[in-house]
Amino acid sequence: MSTVIWDDYLEKLIESWRKEGEPSRTVSYLNRLRANALSRIESLRLPTIRDEEWRFTDISSLRNTLFPRASTASLPGLDSQKSTFLDEPTCRLVFVDGQYMPGLSGLTDDGSIIVCSLSELTGICASKTEQYLGQLADFQDDVFVALNTALMHDGICIVIPANVSITVPVHILYITSGKEVAAYPRCLLVAESEAEVTIVEEYVAWQEGVSLTNAVTEIYVGESARVNHIRVQREASQAFHIANNSTFVAKTAHYDSVNLALGARISRFDQKITLAGEGAECQIDGLALIADRQLADTHTFIDHASPHGRSRQLHKCIVDESAHGVFSGEIMVRPHSQQTDARQLNHNLLLSEKARMDTKPQLEIFADDVKCAHGATVGQLDKESLFYLQSRGFAEEVARNLLTYAFGGEIINRVIVASLRQRLEEYILVRTRIS
Amino acid sequence: MINANSKILLEVHDLHATVSGAEILKGVDITVRSGEIHAIMGLNGSGKSTFAKVLAGHPSYEVTRGTLLFDGQxxxxxxxxxxARAGIFLAFQYPVEIPGVANNQFLRLAYNTVQGQRGEEELDPLEFDDFVREKMKLLKMNPDFLDRSVNEGFSGGEKKRNEILQMALLEPRLALLDETDSGLDIDALRIVANGVNQLSNKDNALILVTHYQRLLDYIVPDYVHVMEAGRIIRTSGKELAQALETHGYDWIHTNEQITGALP
Incomplete structure (x- = not known):
């Protein structure tokens, strides 16, 4: 295979990485995976707005900075991070600039949850990693997934054994230090049959700065298992955030996700869900709350690959000032996926004249006995609702803010971890200036 | 209760109003004193709901002529x-659903806004919770409705009760009930009417906008007005509602000729 990388940006990136040398691995599979991804990158390039999937999201400014991969991060004081910890007892896993920090992490659990860092894989984590890592998130056509797969310095594998229900949320905190570096965190979650777990992935900034996060999370939801996945992206205001979630949902399993895009200058979230087994279900909700010159792009792909699947999706964007929201929601119903029941809604609220929203719902249905519906709206606040509130004594501005809050609140309410929900409510209250 | 000496709350004279250029109200005259209950009846499209919305200040309607005085203002x-803060309350014909705002939060914010305006004490969430639960008993409402989003998924009857609950909290001086009876079964109608009656006193006034006489069996008006083509064409006592129920709205016109023929 040719070793000429024709995207000069990627070439420089790979070159700088090669100098660092190979990290040691306990599992040779990871080394093979890395080598494959690396050779794949040689025939890929960074997308531009001429690529259909990136036509609204211009990431050319990424080329201005050659983000070196973060070196082993110095340990920030534990106390300074406590404000981002959840109030509930959790299994907490902390990354700083893509490096797993066992010292900041802690498991509050009876020991039934199995967690391994990718650099120290053993036992069931090692075998699950070989089975699934890099199998769910395909890097063949996605340069960012390929980069993550090639450059990930660390990551974690979480296994919930069959029939085990984890009662405390698993809180994965990805902290960006604010240095001009790139973090490539990687997460694999395997919920075996009839297992249950709630996982919170939260991306936060330690301080302001131009940084790049390129994150990949793979989730395997085994037969009749239930995974509730909450994802909160509140990176620094100048940060780039590019992430991919790929989820496999087995027979009669259930996957719920709530995705909140609040921070970053440019964020792109690709979510792919394969309803692989008969009767698999998912509920995918999202909210982007952006202002200033932020761009938040959410691409979802729900693949009904088996009969009797059910999917529900509600995605909302609140776009203020000169911000730009993008939503592309594709639902594929494959030929044999009869009795599929899919519903997708996308509602967008533009709060200023300069705010912009591009939305592209796509249903591709190849089965004939299915129930599919979708709808998208882009608009301002509802006049009747405004009048209703004003007629109860609310000043117009307060009424507007309350309705904006309510618009987002519908998604926030779906966050089932109480202290996180409360924190998000407060955040959105401040953003909508009600409090 | 009619008392010629009581204070005039609402004085409307020759009121004309348009919506998107079309004139709906074409010279409405009405005077309402405190303590009085008025019913405005009429067919669909007669302008009665428009009148209620114009009083509450709906932005889609433009007043093009006439005067609209509330307490002289x-x-x-x-x-x-x-x-609203001056004391006007409109109970909506179609209350708006606001997903994402908890009913108790909405009710408390509305209550505190109006209380603050009156220089009265505002209530914190705990105090308000006790207060509102007491008011809900009046309407036999399940306290679960506090935790739900405003009107979201409420049945027609539940929405109407929630409107009257707001009236009970805000204690308006003039309440406009726009088709509050529509969509209510007989039990719910009785409960709502009973609630309204308990809120009615000598210092406030009510205007009931309704198509049917049914509501007026429970909330007895002092005056009944008939509206047609944007004007009040007939005003009388409560017996007018009964006559309309028996004879239909067309009867007004035949009846007009007969009374017109009398000396």
Missing amino acids: DLSALAPEER
Whole structure:
């Protein structure tokens, strides 16, 4: 295979990485995976707005900075991070600039949850990693997934054994230090049959700065298992955030996700869900709350690959000032996926004249006995609702803010971890200036 | 209760109003004193709901002529929230659903806004919770409705009760009930009417906008007005509602000729 990388940006990136040398691995599979991804990158390039999937999201400014991969991060004081910890007892896993920090992490659990860092894989984590890592998130056509797969310095594998229900949320905190570096965190979650777990992935900034996060999370939801996945992206205001979630949902399993895009200058979230087994279900909700010159792009792909699947999706964007929201929601119903029941809604609220929203719902249905519906709206606040509130004594501005809050609140309410929900409510209250 | 000496709350003279250029109200005259209950009846499209919305300040309607005085103050210059704080309350025919705002939060914010305006004490969430639960008993409402989003997924009857609950909290001086009876079964109608009656006193006034006489069996008006083509064409006592129920709205016209023929 040719070793000429024709995207000069990627070439420089790979070159700088090669100098660092190979990290040691306990599992040779990871080394093979890395080598494959690396050779794949040689025939890929960074997308531009001429690529259909990136036509609204211009990431050319990424080329201005050659983000070196973060070196082993110095340990920030534990106390300074406590404000981002959840109030509930959790299994907490902390990354700083893509490096797993066992010292900041802690498991509050009876020991039934199995967690391994990718650099120290053993036992069931090692075998699950070989089975699934890099199998769910395909890097063949996605340069960012390929980069993550090639450059990930660390990551974690979480296994919930069959029939085990984890009662405390698993809180994965990805902290960006604010240095001009790139973090490539990687997460694999395997919920075996009839297992249950709630996982919170939260991306936060330690301080302001131009940084790049390129994150990949793979989730395997085994037969009749239930995974509730909450994802909160509140990176620094100048940060780039590019992430991919790929989820496999087995027979009669259930996957719920709530995705909140609040921070970053440019964020792109690709979510792919394969309803692989008969009767698999998912509920995918999202909210982007952006202002200033932020761009938040959410691409979802729900693949009904088996009969009797059910999917529900509600995605909302609140776009203020000169911000730009993008939503592309594709639902594929494959030929044999009869009795599929899919519903997708996308509602967008533009709060200023300069705010912009591009939305592209796509249903591709190849089965004939299915129930599919979708709808998208882009608009301002509802006049009747405004009048209703004003007629109860609310000043117009307060009424507007309350309705904006309510618009987002519908998604926030779906966050089932109480202290996180409360924190998000407060955040959105401040953003909508009600409090 | 009619008392010629009581204070005039609302004085409307020759009121004309348009919506998107079309004139709906074409010269409405009505005077309402405190303590009085007025019913405005009429067919669909007669302008009765428009009249209620114009009083509350709905932005889609434009007042093009006439005067609109509330407690001597010109209403047409006031925003809807200023009218609400001055003591006007509109119970909506179709209450708006607001997903994402908890009913108790909404009720408390509304209550505190109006209380603050009156220089009265505002309530914190705990105090308000006790207060509102007491008010809900009046309408036999399940306290679960506090935790749900405003009107979201409420049945027609539940929405109407929630409107009257707001009236009970805000204690308006003039309440406009726009088709509050529509969509209510007989039990719910009785409960709502009973609640309204308990809120009615000598210092406030009610205007009931209704198509049917049914509501007036429970909330007995002092005056019944008939509206047609944007004007009040007949005003009488409560017996007018009964006559309309028996004879239909057309009867007004035949009856007009007969009374017109009398000396």
